[in-house]
Amino acid sequence: MALMAAHTIAAGEGQEAAVLLDRARESVDPELRRAVESLPALTRRVAMYHFGWEHEDGSPAAVGAGKAIRPALVLASARALGGPQGSPESVVRAAAAVELAHNFTLLHDDVIDNDARRRGRPTAWTVFGIPDALLAGDAMMALALRMLADDPHPASARASARLAACIVELCAGQQADCAFERRTSVTLEECLAMATAKTGALLGCACAVGALYAGAGPEEVDAMDAFGREAGLAFQLIDDLIGIWGDPGHTGKPAGADLVARKKSLPVVAALTSGTGAGEELAALYAGPMTGDDDVRRAARAVERAGGRDWAQAHAGDRMGRAVQELSRAVPDVAAAGGLLALAEFVTRRTK
């Protein structure tokens, strides 16, 4: 399924991105695992399960983990800005810290959103209960910020402060997302601001942390943050499309999951605010219980007919364009940014 068929991408970029993601996972995973294994027993057990390294009973597992997009962005950003300063382990630890912070949000969001499945298996709170999942998430956030604050790299305290500020923004984004569920009308502008806070902020922070570890100056760091935010918004738009039209076999989630939950995702809000008959039909479906598969299929078709699907795909392309502009402020020869563009393009072509 080519979600971004209209967006021309060099054939090699998808492969380059896949290699970068694999390499990031390979270098960051041991550091991440070491960090998680340092947690106190009860917290560790939840985290080991969440990362797919243990089964429910504590026996070893090798369940497919996340896509390592954020660690790959940290590492690629550091390389694009002249390579990491200091010991090579330092930037890998920073990448692991960012991934740990991301996974704290997943643990808490699954509780808050009442999501029962993630990465093809039951979410941690359904297995260990809400208190243990929340406390494991709390501990993971604290550990992530500690890994940065404790690091000998000269920019590590700034990176820790930046990640902490980003986490405040992530919380506000998730809170806005929850508030939108309760409201009958949400503007597209509000929805874009929410997605920027909820998703863009951490991708931006990943790029900024990479730049900090390369010894970049404040302006370059901010430009890298802006690059990550724009790419992050493109990422979220594609994620929202997958939430409606993604293949359950790929995503590990039921088809139309976001519609069943009546999520006010970006394509949905674009449709609801389109002023079309299909938009009104969607609003009527969202006002009801929407339990059956037929309702979900009708809602998906309404989003499409109201232009929500096309808009989301086109807007993801726009955001990628802005991302490239921001990147050029930090790295004048964008071609030299190597994997960064490939990574950014990759996330807008993924199907899961």
Add this chain to the structure above:
Amino acid sequence: MALMAAHTIAAGEGQEAAVLLDRARESVDPELRRAVESLPALTRRVAMYHFGWEHEDGSPAAVGAGKAIRPALVLASARALGGPQGSPESVVRAAAAVELAHNFTLLHDDVIDNDARRRGRPTAWTVFGIPDALLAGDAMMALALRMLADDPHPASARASARLAACIVELCAGQQADCAFERRTSVTLEECLAMATAKTGALLGCACAVGALYAGAGPEEVDAMDAFGREAGLAFQLIDDLIGIWGDPGHTGKPAGADLVARKKSLPVVAALTSGTGAGEELAALYAGPMTGDDDVRRAARAVERAGGRDWAQAHAGDRMGRAVQELSRAVPDVAAAGGLLALAEFVTRRTK
């Protein structure tokens, strides 16, 4: 009610501690409030309510806040170690950060423990819902660690790393506390370890942060941490006594609240593991639903007859003795430690 009647305390110390707590609140509150006001709108609202600065509808309030024990310990520790280095605002900001981290744990623990009241009014989650209370807590923790990581003081990154490590310990302590509720038997040793993690760790961290801001060396910082931990355990023992015999008019909680929740608090576990008939009677009461006031009164009497009350009071005194020993490693002339001892003694004599 003199919970520590057997423990001789100079008459002036209670007054000195009260003055120190008042002064800490006066200097730290504006900084704390500034920090909370910097949070994004939805998160800020929950935090402003939680701290007693706003009513549920967002109108200004001046509800009695917490006791400011942790900020007072940060400030008194910095003074005891020669006074804070750098700008005087720096250590006040550090004290505010520690208090913010403490309040993050209160917000989350109230959700996890299903507690409906705090400081004489409904808990934040009962007012704003669980998602908003959790996310406000998350944001408060991140903000606390950011305030330290961002500070120009030369020891601020170390203080941030130390507070983050402490938060991991607090989470493990709360998790153990929850696990104990589900278990039929818990040893006194396990219970003391849980209380050290859940309460001692943050009081120790407060003292360590104060020492770091005074430019103290690693050994002094560790000794101050150990002092705070021992005093913190005394604090928890008294807290547990108040949870059973505290005056609802003072505590803002119903009488025997911890017994109704069948909490395995320290005096309760001391009674349950006493090998006495009263201990068995308590175990039988804890095995049942324990709904009526009569059951609660019988349970309280059983704890007392099994020796749990006396043990907790005596052990609080022992811990205070150890605290003084630890303090003398960092401040050889303990008398010069000024308010620190007064504060430590104060928390073992409080009634709410």
